[in-house]
Amino acid sequence: MHLPSVITGAALFCAVTAAAAAAVLAHRDDLNSADRLKIESVTALTDDFSKAEKFERWPAGAGTSKKHFNADAFSHFLSNLSFEEEQLAKVGNGIFKKIWVSSPASTRASDGLGPLFNARACQHCHLKDGRGRPPAEGDDAVSMFLRLSVPPGTEAQEAALRAGEIGLIPEPTYGTQLQNFAVPGHSAEGRMVIRYEELPVTLNGGETIYLRKPSYSIDELAYGPLSPDTLLSPRVANQMIGLGLLEAIHEGDLLALADPEDADGDGISGRPNWVRDDESGKMLVGRFGWKAGNPTVRQQSAHAFTGDIGISTSMTPAHWGECTEQQEDCRSAPDGVQLAFGEVEAPDNVLDLVTFYARNLAVPARRDPDDPDVLAGKALFYDAGCVSCHTPKFVTRRDAQPEAHAFQLIWPYSDLLLHDMGEGLADNRPEWKANGREWRTAPLWGIGLTETVNGHTKFLHDGRARNLLEAILWHGGEAEQSRQKVVDMTPGEREALLAFVGSL
Secondary structure, eight states, rough: OOOOOOOOOHHHHHHHHHHHHHHHHOOOTOOOHHHHHHHHHHHHHHOOOOOOOTTTTTTTTOBOOOSOOOOOOTTBBBTTTOOOHHHHHHHHHHHHHHHBOOOOOOOSSOOOEEEEEEESSSHSSGGGGOOOOOOOSSSSSSSEEEEEBOOSSHHHHHHHHTTTTTTTTBBBBTTOOOEEOOTTTTTOOEEEEEEEEEEEEEEETTEEEEEEEEEEEEEEESSSSOOTOOOOEEEEEEOOOOOOHHHHHHHHHHHOOOOOOOOSSSSSSOOOOOOEOTTTOOOOEBBBBTTTOBSSSHHHHHHHHIIIIIHHHHHHTTTTTTTTOOOHHHHHOOOOOOOTTTTTOHHHHHHHHHHHHHHHBBOOOOOOOTOOHHHHHHHHHHHHTTTTTTTOOOOOOHHHHHHGGTTEOOOOOOOEEEEEOOOOOOOOOOOOOTTTEEEEOOOTTTTHHHHHHOOOOOBSSSSSSHEEEEHTTTTOOHHHHHHHHHHHSSSSHHHHHHHHEEEE
């Protein structure tokens, strides 16, 4: 049989298309070739700012909340959950709001608080499932706390950090987090003190903006002095929306955005924070927390149970929470374990329900994506290079679970990678592979509704920025060029840029 020596035009096109499909998004092992080509097209950065992009109004895909933009805007479940899944989320919401009490107590399965803690309920930090804030003058901090650690002091500690066996070295007396509350009979560890210095920034057009530069210390230490080399890092609680969808982004999509050596010479060198998964023991890409210190919503939830409330889980089984060996009375205090329910204070069914709730909070629909000022601001956002870190969109894994998370076009405006943000934002406290100047790119979806939900516009990891413009002006390091472009914009251009960010 004679075989033709020339491939027909149609066959050649098919062969080229197949080869292109095989090369595009080759890391997406959850997709077929046709899917890869579609995703490559739909997630490409736009260059048309005359109108909103298709599906841009729905940042969480089919799960986007289309309900009213009021104080409950972050507290709705994904719109594409099944009836049974919504029921599970509602039960999880009840546990998320539950107020834990100290042991012993007459309640069933609600005791075990502390003995040292930062809040008595998940909801107390994540107010209305939204963003925390620094305490007002004279108030105790609730939705903000101080992380603590010390540099490695031995070769064994340095080796453990290099190997990824641990992510940091706890402060010997106070652990990894300052607890500013305690149950009766115990003393809170101390009180966070914040002082601000005003720094002027002059913008094109003559306006002067004053940035608050904070400094942190601790008063009323109850268990002795801190180690002299203690590293302090303030953290406000993050908003809760869209967490399960961030978890459903294919790891390969994040790694494809990483450029740790800045090989393309654009000044942006994002890299993943490799952290240990408590359940599998594997090193995974961190996605959650200000430095991407946790790889899964479940692990983030378990660590919050223990660190923030003092409640043990199967992933964090110490019933005394964050109490160290130097705090003997705390470690020997009564716990809330009830063996009829399990060997920890929050058994797996409780942790599962809270995790399910946290994974399935919806992102609200965009506001006014076709507004001329918003579109002008979007063009400026792109031109300033903000999308180099705030990656607009992804398509989630086709095999994600639950099905509501699968194969969704989402718009988080984050690459979830670590970036050097300059000395101004540095906390000088490493966490896993993140150094003291690096922070995870914060997702921007929902940011324009912060005041509506939480009654404030305090942004960044410690709430120092009093509005979105101040948050932008704190950007340095890899974002210095983008920051300078904002400084150089005309007042009208800055207003348009802020209109766009506020619409997200």
